[in-house]
Amino acid sequence: MSEPILLANIGEPDSQTLEKYRSSGGYEGLRRAISDMSPADVVEEVKKSGLRGRGGAGFPTGVKWGFVPKDSSKPRYFICNADESEPGTFKDRLLMEQDPHAVLEGIIIGSYAIGAREAFLYIRGEFADSYRAMAAAIDEAKHASLLGMKILGSSYSLEIHLFRGAGAYICGEETGLMESIEGKRGHPRLKPPFPAAVGLFGCPTNINNVETVANVPLILRKGAPWYAEIGCERNTGPKLYCLSGHVKRPGVYEAPLGVRLHDLIYEHAGGMWRQGLKLKAVIPGGSSTPVLRADESDIDMDFDSVAKAGSLLGSAGVIVMDETACMVDSLLNILKFYAHESCGQCTPCREGCNWLVKIVRSIEDGKGKSADIDLVENVAGNIMGKTICPLGDAVAMPAQSFVRKFRHEFEEHVRLKGCPLKGAH
Amino acid sequence: MAETVTLTIDDRQITAPKEMVVIEAARRAGIEIPYYCYHPYLSIAGNCRMCLVEIEKAPKLQIACSIEVTEGMVVHTGSKNVLDARAGVMELLLINHPLDCPICDQAGECRLQEYSLAHGSGTSRFEHEKHHGRKNVDLGRHIVFDEERCIKCTRCVRFCDEVSKTGELALLNRGDETIIGVFPGHRLDNAYSGNTVDICPVGALTLKEFRFRSRVWFLEQTPSICPGCARGCNVTVWAREDRIYRFTPRENPEVNKVWMCDEGRLSYLPLVARERLLEPLMDGEPVRLQDAVDRAANLLGGVGERAPRVGVVASPRATLEDLALLRRLCEATSATDGIPRFERGEDDDLLIRKDKTPNLAGARLLGFERPAAEVLREAAEGKIDVLYVMDEDLFSPAADSDEGDLARRAARKVRALIVHASFRDRVPSQAAVVLPAAVYGEYEGTYINFEGRAQRVRASMRRAGRSRTHLAILSAVAQRAGWGEWAREPSDVWKEAQALAAPLSGIGYDDVGTDGVMITGKGESG
Ligand SMILES: Cc1cc2nc3c(=O)[nH]c(=O)nc-3n(C[C@H](O)[C@H](O)[C@H](O)COP(=O)(O)O)c2cc1C
Ligand code: SF4
Numbered sequence: 001m002s003e004p005i006l007l008a009n010i011g012e013p014d015s016q017t018l019e020k021y022r023s024s025g026g027y028e029g030l031r032r033a034i035s036d037m038s039p040a041d042v043v044e045e046v047k048k049s050g051l052r053g054r055g056g057a058g059f060p061t062g063v064k065w066g067f068v069p070k071d072s073s074k075p076r077y078f079i080c081n082a083d084e085s086e087p088g089t090f091k092d093r094l095l096m097e098q099d100p101h102a103v104l105e106g107i108i109i110g111s112y113a114i115g116a117r118e119a120f121l122y123i124r125g126e127f128a129d130s131y132r133a134m135a136a137a138i139d140e141a142k143h144a145s146l147l148g149m150k151i152l153g154s155s156y157s158l159e160i161h162l163f164r165g166a167g168a169y170i171c172g173e174e175t176g177l178m179e180s181i182e183g184k185r186g187h188p189r190l191k192p193p194f195p196a197a198v199g200l201f202g203c204p205t206n207i208n209n210v211e212t213v214a215n216v217p218l219i220l221r222k223g224a225p226w227y228a229e230i231g232c233e234r235n236t237g238p239k240l241y242c243l244s245g246h247v248k249r250p251g252v253y254e255a256p257l258g259v260r261l262h263d264l265i266y267e268h269a270g271g272m273w274r275q276g277l278k279l280k281a282v283i284p285g286g287s288s289t290p291v292l293r294a295d296e297s298d299i300d301m302d303f304d305s306v307a308k309a310g311s312l313l314g315s316a317g318v319i320v321m322d323e324t325a326c327m328v329d330s331l332l333n334i335l336k337f338y339a340h341e342s343c344g345q346c347t348p349c350r351e352g353c354n355w356l357v358k359i360v361r362s363i364e365d366g367k368g369k370s371a372d373i374d375l376v377e378n379v380a381g382n383i384m385g386k387t388i389c390p391l392g393d394a395v396a397m398p399a400q401s402f403v404r405k406f407r408h409e410f411e412e413h414v415r416l417k418g419c420p421l422k423g424a425h
Numbered sequence: 426m427a428e429t430v431t432l433t434i435d436d437r438q439i440t441a442p443k444e445m446v447v448i449e450a451a452r453r454a455g456i457e458i459p460y461y462c463y464h465p466y467l468s469i470a471g472n473c474r475m476c477l478v479e480i481e482k483a484p485k486l487q488i489a490c491s492i493e494v495t496e497g498m499v500v501h502t503g504s505k506n507v508l509d510a511r512a513g514v515m516e517l518l519l520i521n522h523p524l525d526c527p528i529c530d531q532a533g534e535c536r537l538q539e540y541s542l543a544h545g546s547g548t549s550r551f552e553h554e555k556h557h558g559r560k561n562v563d564l565g566r567h568i569v570f571d572e573e574r575c576i577k578c579t580r581c582v583r584f585c586d587e588v589s590k591t592g593e594l595a596l597l598n599r600g601d602e603t604i605i606g607v608f609p610g611h612r613l614d615n616a617y618s619g620n621t622v623d624i625c626p627v628g629a630l631t632l633k634e635f636r637f638r639s640r641v642w643f644l645e646q647t648p649s650i651c652p653g654c655a656r657g658c659n660v661t662v663w664a665r666e667d668r669i670y671r672f673t674p675r676e677n678p679e680v681n682k683v684w685m686c687d688e689g690r691l692s693y694l695p696l697v698a699r700e701r702l703l704e705p706l707m708d709g710e711p712v713r714l715q716d717a718v719d720r721a722a723n724l725l726g727g728v729g730e731r732a733p734r735v736g737v738v739a740s741p742r743a744t745l746e747d748l749a750l751l752r753r754l755c756e757a758t759s760a761t762d763g764i765p766r767f768e769r770g771e772d773d774d775l776l777i778r779k780d781k782t783p784n785l786a787g788a789r790l791l792g793f794e795r796p797a798a799e800v801l802r803e804a805a806e807g808k809i810d811v812l813y814v815m816d817e818d819l820f821s822p823a824a825d826s827d828e829g830d831l832a833r834r835a836a837r838k839v840r841a842l843i844v845h846a847s848f849r850d851r852v853p854s855q856a857a858v859v860l861p862a863a864v865y866g867e868y869e870g871t872y873i874n875f876e877g878r879a880q881r882v883r884a885s886m887r888r889a890g891r892s893r894t895h896l897a898i899l900s901a902v903a904q905r906a907g908w909g910e911w912a913r914e915p916s917d918v919w920k921e922a923q924a925l926a927a928p929l930s931g932i933g934y935d936d937v938g939t940d941g942v943m944i945t946g947k948g949e950s951g
């Protein structure tokens with residue numbers, strides 16, 4: 001196991017304080033950016049690092065920053081997305097609670113790069129500790145002239161607004177989040193226009209995930225070439241993986257992008273939690289990503305490799321299931337979440353999610369017919385790719401993959417008129 | 426000319442203005458792409474997903490209501506992918522729908538019904554309990570809401586946000602429990618609420634004044650003009666058996682876009698509610714029309730010493746043609762004339778005008794400018810022998826106290842009062858002759874709105890009883906009085922109006938058409 005980079009501070013006493021953060025090189029990246037580099041240089045540096053967004057889609061961060069128009073007469077905004085609500089994902093809160101200055105420094109550098117004078121940190125409503133830690137860090141940074149007017153004596157000023165969500169998963173979707181900041185229902189917007197052109201309050205806006213911005217200070221401090229050495233081709237840098245489910249030591253683990261999934265499960269997380277019970281399935285990237293059977297799961301955990309294996313790295317929420325997990329019940333559990341969180345705006349997701357719940361529940365309860373199994377796939381197909389925001393896909397992908405990969409379990413439920421694993425856990 | 430692009434839709438080359446959305450470009454080329462939430466006068470919501478089409482090189486289906494045309498774009502609206510997606514959306518829209526068409530007021534004009542025939546699969550694979558919602562929700566003064574029928578297209582919400590700008594409606598809850606509702610303590614009571622019913626693509630929003638009155642397919646539609654105020658919103662009049670059942674707005678981008686106000690929408694109600702005057706009266710007693718016309722002609726006639734001093738009060742609710750003949754009557758009798766104002770409230774910045782009459786500008790064009798009060802005052806002071814009043818509402822106790830008062834005093838003072846009246850309720854007992862006049866919906870002609878646009882009002886029913894149009898009454902009187910043969914058809918009277926009002930020259934009666942025409946002389950300018 002390599003030395004942690006992102007988690008280097010975490011677990012240390014007072015890791016959340018400015019003093020501690022600075023003692024290990026904190027805010028050096030910001031100093032370099034602001035005193036030695038133009039905003040365009042910073043964008044270039046991040047492009048060269050190869051950093052890809054950690055919020056789910058893996059979009060190259062530097063390229064995204066480059067989309068924000070330089071010549072707009074409107075203000076530009078930088079948003080850090082800390083709504084972290086995808087089931088199986090719990091990395092951002094760790095960074096905010098224990099290393100808030102890394103997140104803050106990343107936001108300041110990113111804001112400088114795109115020319116934003118105001119930044120927003122949108123924190124999931126339930127994350128009270130994250131909120132407190134970030135608010136304290138902002139205070140400290142302001143007193144140390146790292147934030148506010150004339151940062152580090154330069155001509156650059158930045159104001160950061162902390163914003164707490166009200167507990168809706170959909171407010172993690174970038175445009176739903178912007179609506180929420182604007183004081184409206186969290187309804188995702190149609191794209192185009194994209195936020196880089198028309199974002200928060202109609203102004204050019206960049207949005208990045210917490211973990212994404214936490215990588216930025218490292219790149220600025222140690223240089224893009226150093227950063228690009230970590231990980232693998234086109235998938236550079238350190239990554240946080242959230243291991244949950246039937247493993248011995250669930251938790252957040254850092255490894256370079258491209259780590260073997262089995263290394264994560266069997267080494268970092270200590271293997272299956274109960275003696276003699278074998279791995280059945282893994283969801284590699286948060287509950288919205290397609291499930292992998294055990295025999296498909298010995299893969300590299302980077303954006304491209306997981307995609308090649310038919311799933312997605314997503315938010316790297318690795319959910320591990322052993323033989324006692326009922327795939328029908330697991331799918332039902334996932335579907336219930338999305339049916340509850342669907343914003344209700346567009347037809348396929350609004351109507352389809354709960355229909356899927358009803359069908360899968362009836363299969364789990366032993367009232368299903370074999371035609372229902374195809375119906376799950378088909379209804380999911382009528383949602384997939386046909387909605388306003390990707391939440392539709394987030395419900396369709398698990399539905400389709402669970403049925404395709406574990407069809408025999410669905411058939412067994414129909415045949416036996418019930419769940420053979422009920423009570424086996 | 427705006428910049429254009431050339432694209433291909435279903436193998437057809439189409440040229441369309443840049444920035445036009447695909448759904449409009451297709452429509453212009455005669456290719457209908459089905460939709461629910463899209464509305465050309467509202468912002469794009471893109472939520473129904475019915476208009477998904479295939480665009481070559483795009484990774485997935487796109488909604489035609491929000492994708493703008495681009496040069497060389499290739500669109501397929503009928504490929505298998507598209508048809509499957511549409512059937513999928515239809516199925517999803519119907520799983521929680523009550524399918525209560527036989528008792529639904531929208532039947533006949535429901536897009537859900539139409540599209541399930543065209544794009545649905547005919548069977549449902551949904552075998553679970555439907556989501557139940559509230560029925561008959563009293564949303565506002567005029568609006569009833571059926572939660573179960575709503576497809577959450579948000580047209581009504583967007584209307585209240587963007588057009589009436591009153592923002593009463595919102596989406597509430599999430600997922601399949603999403604519903605439309607009002608904010609606590611509020612009601613859907615804006616001055617334009619009826620439009621939400623028109624744009625609701627299903628039977629979720631209905632108008633209290635129309636619901637259950639008639640199936641729409643029994644009603645005959647006539648393009649006409651709302652008589653409710655000086656805007657002259659273009660409307661469709663829905664009538665059957667000499668009775669108006671509803672007004673709906675008719676598109677005219679220059680006048681009312683596709684909207685109208687609630688008051689105008691319901692302005693036909695008094696026509697149904699008030700008791701019509703069906704026969705002429707002389708001194709309060711029913712008589713033959715011929716006798717009444719004779720008497721009126723006699724009272725107005727006479728030359729030299731014996732010529733009576735005549736006062737005429739015109740009506741801004743009469744058509745331009747009616748008023749042209751009234752002008753001739755004024756000339757024949759050397760009458761002094763005036764015109765009343767029926768004003769209430771204030772102009773708003775959408776449609777509503779405080780002038781509650783449809784043709785004041787037309788009346789002014791024909792020289793009816795003096796306030797009616799002046800004529801009435803002269804009459805009340807005994808300076809007028811015969812008072813000729815075109816609109817009995819002048820005497821209404823509800824009318825502006827000043828004019829109403831004066832009118833009643835004048836009625837008592839003059840030697841003879843002649844009135845055109847459509848209803849019994851406001852006719853003063855002193856009237857020597859009351860001539861039964863046709864009401865809105867029974868006549869054809871021209872109104873000129875406050876901006877100077879001539880618009881055609883059309884008949885959608887037969888005249889009740891022995892009532893006659895104003896112009897028919899006037900030409901009958903003229904004939905009996907020996908003033909010659911006056912035209913009786915609006916299209917012929919138009920020529921007389923042209924002779925009286927220069928701005929009308931060069932415009933033919935038929936040039937007014939269904940969209941109206943601006944006349945050069947400005948109407949009322951504010
Ligand atoms: C339904 C939905 C929920 C999302 N929730 C989050 C979230 O909680 N946190 C996050 O960073 N990104 C979330 N995303 C992704 C964001 O829309 C956006 O892509 C991301 O914040 C971009 O950051 P990145 O470029 O740094 O990856 C969500 C997306 C969807 C469709
Ligand atoms: S896909 Fe679901 S969550 Fe996304 S906009 Fe549509 S209804 Fe809302």
Ligand code: SF4
Nearest residue numbers: 575576578579581625
């Ligand atoms: S009430 Fe009608 S217009 Fe309003 S959202 Fe429902 S279906 Fe659409």
